[in-house]
Amino acid sequence: MMLSCGVSRLIVRHLRTGVASTAQVPQVCIVGSGPAGFYTAQQILKSHAAAQVDMYEKLPVPFGLVRYGVAPDHPEVKNCINTFTQTAAKDRFTFLGNVDIGSDITFSQLREAYHAVVLAYGAAQDRALNIPGESLPNVLSAREFVGWYNGLPENADLKVDLNVESVGIIGQGNVAVDVARILLTPVDILKKTDIPENILERLNGSRVRHMTLVGRRGPEHVAFTIKELREMVNLEGSRPDLRREDYKHLRNLIPNLPRPRKRLLELLAKTGLDAPDPKLASSWAAAEKQLEGEGLNQRAVQTDETESLQCGLILRSIGYKGVEIDSSLPFDQRTGTISNNGGRVTGQNGKVLCTGPVGVILSTMTSGFTTGKVVVADMETGSVDISRPRSGQTLIKSALAEKGVQPVSFDQWNRLNQYEVETGAKLGKPREKVSNIKHMMDIIHQ
Known part of the structure; x- marks a missing residue:
């Protein structure tokens, strides 16, 4: 009885999402966990009922420029973190922090593991x-x-x-x-x-x-x-x-x-x-x-x-300006940008897109939403072929394990977040940030 009930729920879920098999579950990867990345993820999850979105971040912590770029005396601008946290809580979203694309994982590995890759890692130069x-x-x-x-x-x-x-x-x-x-x-x-x-x-x-x-x-x-x-x-x-x-x-x-x-x-x-x-x-x-x-x-x-x-x-x-993460990408060293047309990276057949910070966060939100819509539209029109299954995070996690790299989940980030907030409260402030990566990892894994 219990086994039958469980199978029934699985079938219903597939009927609701319009997915007949795992071969039609789009696997989407986003590199970068700042506002551009999260707004793109939010749009993809909203517009496609089956897509799985995995987000990779170099640091053990999410939110990019919201955490490290917004002025400390502008706490109201950081309220978008609440929306990002809601996105991260969705079943079809996975955060993988402490993963450096280009070092821990190559761009070609991402291309192999995912139907579509969105580059939203910002301008770090x-x-x-x-x-x-x-x-x-x-x-x-x-x-x-x-x-x-x-x-x-x-x-x-x-x-x-x-x-x-x-x-x-x-x-x-x-x-x-x-x-x-x-x-x-x-x-x-x-x-x-x-x-x-x-x-x-x-x-x-x-x-x-x-x-x-x-x-x-x-x-x-x-x-x-x-x-x-x-x-x-x-x-x-x-x-x-x-x-x-x-x-x-x-x-x-x-x-x-x-x-x-x-x-x-x-x-x-x-x-x-x-x-x-x-x-x-x-x-x-x-x-x-x-x-x-x-x-x-x-x-x-x-x-x-x-x-x-x-x-x-x-x-x-x-x-x-941005930095180059792989020589196969059409990166302009002078401008520090990736050549693209409407977000679609040149020469990548629509399988690789890019988005990034554009002025204030409101403008970045618009850019991220637009990129998310492009990803979904390309999957629906067949420009991005989702008929062949991709292994997504399964392949990447296996490769990381071989290198001894421990990706940080969003739940683990919440452990660090709680520590920072509790420490800050004792000092009469919103949080006391941990600025040492080893200390971060110690708290996450304690």
């Missing part, structure tokens, strides 16, 4: 200025610095000297403003965030009092959003010091701009032109370049004029 002095001590990338104060294991031992008064930040995007704000925010405020205790101690001893943001174009071209600007304008203990002559022309541009850009530049113009006497802790300056063109379409042209800024720490925040 910095864009360089390629100028003299870029490799000097205390000249760092903003990506490394953000990883440092967010507890990213690879940046935990970053050599940062905060025994300086002036910091220069090259770039005018949200990351540049986030870095400036974290360095200038009173530690009494930061200690209520998930910044690790050892980093808080370093920040508490910081002598930083003056911050200069440098951009290659004019203020109308800034890449940060109004939220970040408003936070800087209202930051406790700081006051923005903008060169008035660089902002006078904005009021002629503002009336004809789209509403979001209009609101941003209205606040920027007000800050630059109506600010009181500048006894300041922060400064935003334009670069010594000539601008050619009209309005928002201007481009920067190098001139012979130079200006010297005395800075004890310089942070480069000019964007990131």
